[in-house]
Amino acid sequence: MSIRNGLVALAALAFAFPALAMTPALTVISEGPAPQRRAVQLIVRSERASRDFQIQVTAPGTPPILPGQTAPAIYVLDGGYDIAGPTGWLLGGAGAIAPAYVITIGYPPGGPFTRERDLLFAPGTRPDGTVAKGGGGAAFRAFLLEELKPFMETRYPLDPKSAVLFGHSLSGIFTANMLADRPEAFSGYLIASPSLWADPSVIDRLRTVSARAPGRKVFVAWGAKEEPYMTDGGQKVSAALSSDPARLTLRTKAFENEQHISYYPLVMSAAFPFLLPRAAPIRHPSPIALTRAQTERYFGTYALSDGRKVTIGEDEDGMLLEVEGAPAANIHAEALDRFYIHGVDARITFDAGPGPPAALVFYVNGAEARAVRK
Structure with missing residues (x-):
């Protein structure tokens, strides 16, 4: 056997666990390698949302292999722009975060792209006066919490008490709504550039989150050079969550010189170590020779x-x-x-x-x- 990189050797363990009984409402249509390295791609049919979704799972380089051992999960909306999985894998391998499974949720190529409908709970008026359709948020939330999350926790060795939800823009306001209405569903929330214009009512509900589900961690971010209505959304969401630091741990960051999407790769490196810190640093001992x-x-x-x-x-x-x-x-x-x-x-x-x-x-x-x- 040639000299092995331990990271690569242990990474193959990530998918060695056999699939157990599936959640009945979620049907796996297809499964295979994802275009991204180290990821598995599933096309699933949701009974709750009545449509198909593309799920990509990137396992940590050092997955749980000991009896009873589990790992956190990071659920990323908008498909993670095809970079969330590799970024999470690198951060875990570098020792910057607790090794976590990155689970991205998007849409199958060629299928209906219902992002706006899925991420908004009601129609909203855009800053230009046009109407965002909305209305499917409740069904999409049911898909995440009642179908996908239980399915993943059955299929992989995940810790249900250590899961992060990450959304940007429209999926950022969806993540803010999840925190406001179901704060216990995830231990951490990354809310990036929330489209508050689509649902300003979320602010009042966010003010009481810490009392309803103490112990949450929340990272709110935006690009400093975004349009004023976008930076305003991030600032107001952050302000609504800042009233009770003893029960809710909040971190806010405006990324200087960055636009709406340009800071997306940066926010993961800033937020994930805060939301999923390692229990201890990776050790790098020096080898000795034994006979x-x-x-x-x-x-x-x-x-x-x-x-x-x-x-x-x-x-x-x-x-x-x-x-x-x-x-x-x-x-x-x-x-x-x-x-x-x-x-x-x-x-x-x-x-x-x-x-x-x-x-x-x-x-x-x-x-x-x-x-x-x-």
Whole structure:
């Protein structure tokens, strides 16, 4: 086996979990690789919204692999402009955020593009006097909360108490409405350039969010060079949420010299670390050399609490870790009995002693599990 990058080796574990029973109201029409690297694409039929949606799922580079371990999810509207998934993957891999699944929601190519109807709960008057159709917001919200979110939490090892909703522009005002009406649905909200012109009534409801669902985190942003009615929307949403800092954690940022869409890539790098901080920084230990006589005591098969085997062996590149059902990865010694996988937050500690260790402890992203020698 050639030298492996630990990030790539563990990334393949992300989709190793078998799909369980589907939420009955959500029908998967097709599934396959997405145009974006490392993503899976699903076309699903929603009973609640009576239409199809394109879902792309980008798993973190170091996904949950230990028994009972879960990861946060970031739900991104408007399809994430095809950059949300790769950005989330990079931020997680760089240690800037807790490794998270990025789930983008858009529309299948060639199908009806019902964005305006889905994101607004009622018709709204644009600043130019024309009417935005609206009216489908309740059905789209039901699709997100009653169909898609439960389906994803069944299919992937997600933590239902650690989920972020991200919307920009029209999807920003939808996200503001979600926070106002169903604040308990997500632990964090990223509201970017909310189109407040479409639904100014949300402001009064936002003022009471902290009392109804304390503990939320909210990031509100806009481009400083946007049209005044757009910057006004961001400012008013931020002001409505700022009255109770003890129960709602708010961060606001106006991106200097940026227009309506130009700051979109920047807002993720600013907001995601605030909304989903890592429990601890990624360690970057220096390897030490061990002799074959020192390492062979670790070789063997160990069992996790869920019955999966962890095998420690070797190849031409050194010691090798294999978790049943997942790709192998080389491990490197940082001390006697302590090993790590390069570039990720994953390490292995063996029971000390002169003979074969009775067990090892496997650490991944702050979680740990003990595996006993078979």
